[in-house]
Amino acid sequence: MKMFSVSHKTAFVVDHCPYMAESSRQQVECDVLTKSRAQGVIPLAPVSKSLWTCAVECSMEYCRILYDVYPTNKLVNYIVSDSEFHILNSWRQEDQSTHELMAALAAVGPPNPREDPECCSILHGLVAAVESLCKITELQHEKRTALMDTAERVANRGRIICLTNAKSDTHVRMLEDCIQETILEQNKLAAGSDRLMAIQQCELVLVHIYPQGEDTLVSDRPKKEISPLLTSEVHSVRAGRHLATKLNILVQQHFDLASTTITNIPMKPTLNVCEQEEQHANTSANYDVELLHHRDAHLEFFKSGGTSRDSGLKETVTLKWCTPRTNSIELHYCTGAYRISPTDVNSRPSSCLTNFLLNGRSVLLEQPRKSGSKVISHMLSSHGGEIFLHVLNSTRSTLEDPPSISEGCGGRVTDYRITDFGEFMRENRLMPVSESAHDPSGKLPAERAKAQLERHTRYWPMIISQTTIFNMQAVVPLANLIVKETLTEEDVLTCQKTVYNLVDMERKNDPLPISTVGSRGKGPKRDEQYRIMWNELETLVKTHAGATDRHQRVLDCIVACRSKPPEEEERKKRGRKREDKEDRTEKNGSKDTDDKSWQDSDRSGMLDKEEQESEVIKDSPDSPEPLNKKPRLSTDEVQPPERAKGPVSLLSLWTNRIAAANSRKHQEFAGRINSVNNKAELYQHLKDENGMEVHENGKASR
Structure with a gap:
């Protein structure tokens, strides 16, 4: 039933009733030679075309474009409707020309404004258009003759374009109902006749024409299915150039x-x-x-x-x-x-x-x-x-010798994923399927194959140097599972396990197969390599995340693993600040004078070293307390008073460094603060309560 499309037969129905003689009110200047006109000559008054003239001109332009692009097999049957219908041509190929139509329209003439409008109706032409669509064209007859045993396979579809001045939306619905009833009646007659064909599909395009400066009484409506046999659409257009533009757009839509x-x-x-x-x-x-x-x-x-x-x-x-x-x-x-x-x-x-x-x-x-x-x-x-x-052809000609796969398609690209493409073709091979094969989703085998091919090619880089994840063996389980239409819980766990393995690789700082083509040196740094890898992996999973909730869970896992904890981000930020501080120190060191004593230089170097080492200890993952447990101590608080007297021993430096590091990790023990000679006094309130003095061995004495 797909042998003939709707565009094979087009029936034009143009209203010839008295109200079509009304002026379109679009002025047309006849006297354009204003500069060369002699003095005293009265210029010609502008004229305006009637609605009938506008409809005829625009419909002829529609037919002209159609005949220019499709000289055969696209047929037009032109019908004029007033008190009766007038068929101006037939479906024969020799009648398909604008000269024949213009000669027939000249014989019809303009509408008579003095004719009784009650006797005129567009319905006469619409009924004749439905009857005309049931007639067999020469091309349809040839196909029916060639398929004598299966003549019912030759489809009969057509389109009706009606140019009229409708009264209201109710009037439009009445016209649609009339066409629907006529199609049913004609299909019954065609069932018992060899000279007629039943209509399987009919498109009605109703164009309401109204003069310039008036409000339309009919509203636009997109294509709507009235019944399985009839679809209808309504266009309300002002007469003149607006009507010409509308029909120009319609002919492009109707004939591609x-x-x-x-x-x-x-x-x-x-x-x-x-x-x-x-x-x-x-x-x-x-x-x-x-x-x-x-x-x-x-x-x-x-x-x-x-x-x-x-x-x-x-x-x-x-x-x-x-x-x-x-x-x-x-x-x-x-x-x-x-x-x-x-x-x-x-x-x-x-x-x-x-x-x-x-x-x-x-x-x-x-x-x-x-x-x-x-x-x-x-x-x-x-x-x-x-x-x-x-x-x-602006690319390489197919008439030339085919290029070698190592040479590349018109360029110097040589690192194609040839092995992966062979595996891709193997996974998407087409095989014959019996008609009895049943699919729970109700899709045909060809549709399922196209859907699978679309999923597999949503993200598939062709060149090795343009991808990272497809060069990594660790990503293969996720890449093979994410393209599936549905995922099981085991598939989701496998994908999540793959993501966790990538996180472990990043923690171990393992190298990645990043291409260095076109880059200087050794390529991007390790952090940049993993950033490229995570971006590509997220792009791959995002193309399939909307399929099911389980696909979305895989994407959520990747997003969660990519986000760094705040402590790690803060530590990296401080590391960058420390590097900047060292750079500034090196720049300023050349400007300082050398008149300081070696004690001051040694002491300042030791202080900087202590500060850096204490920060390293504080930032280590073995710290039992968070970083903001206690505020940072100033350098003056850490420095012992004996440093101002002269050089300090190595033991004192080491003891002070440990004390400073411990003071930042937890609150100081109260007993150590109140100790005498580094010995904490136990049972401090026992003497006040009992009047006894406690010795080191725990015995009390009066």
């Missing part, structure tokens, strides 16, 4: 078209781009021309890093004009050719460009780049009286 704007087109007589530019013979100007074509012409452009820009209500790709070459024998390697259609076919730049190309010239188009070399990605050329946009 894209826009390309050619910039910097020179209008110079030397290039013969526009030989009729007589008034600009001595000057040059650059113009822009917008072209429509199939969307596939931009696939390689976006792959190479190109971007599009917003042009009004739609996006367009900008390409720059290159000076054409006169050698028409030169061939270019093209990967695709697509028919084009100018957006504004009647404009002067568009006419000059098409005439220039139809004369046998080719134009190369380059991507606009702020820096770097010129990249020519497209070419405009005509074949058989039709203009095509050619996509040029």
